[in-house]
Amino acid sequence: MDKRLREIQQRITKEHKDLGKFVQHVLDEFDKKADEHRRLSSSNALAGIKTSGIAEKAFYDTVNETKKWILDVLERTIQDFEHSGDKHWNKNFKDGVRE
Numbered sequence: 001m002d003k004r005l006r007e008i009q010q011r012i013t014k015e016h017k018d019l020g021k022f023v024q025h026v027l028d029e030f031d032k033k034a035d036e037h038r039r040l041s042s043s044n045a046l047a048g049i050k051t052s053g054i055a056e057k058a059f060y061d062t063v064n065e066t067k068k069w070i071l072d073v074l075e076r077t078i079q080d081f082e083h084s085g086d087k088h089w090n091k092n093f094k095d096g097v098r099e
Helices: 003-010 014-046 055-083
Strands: none
Touching: 003 014, 003 055, 014 055
16 A cells, blocks of 8 residues: 555655645554554453454454545546646546646
């Protein structure tokens, strides 16, 4: 996922670098929350509180799917920036990326 973000960030022009930085911050926060969750689950296990494996899998699957979704949205946004002014480009976002 980090590799994909780096590849997308290389395509971003200087005037839109803040988009890449924002997405990086969001993904970092997801990683922090997943780590906090892992630590809490570990401490609960030490205390004898069992965690459902299905719930754990659902949590991590949801985090990973959300991170992929965020990267997909960033990539489609960058595509629209790259093709702005191209009358043959079908916009990913109908409201556009320019104000």
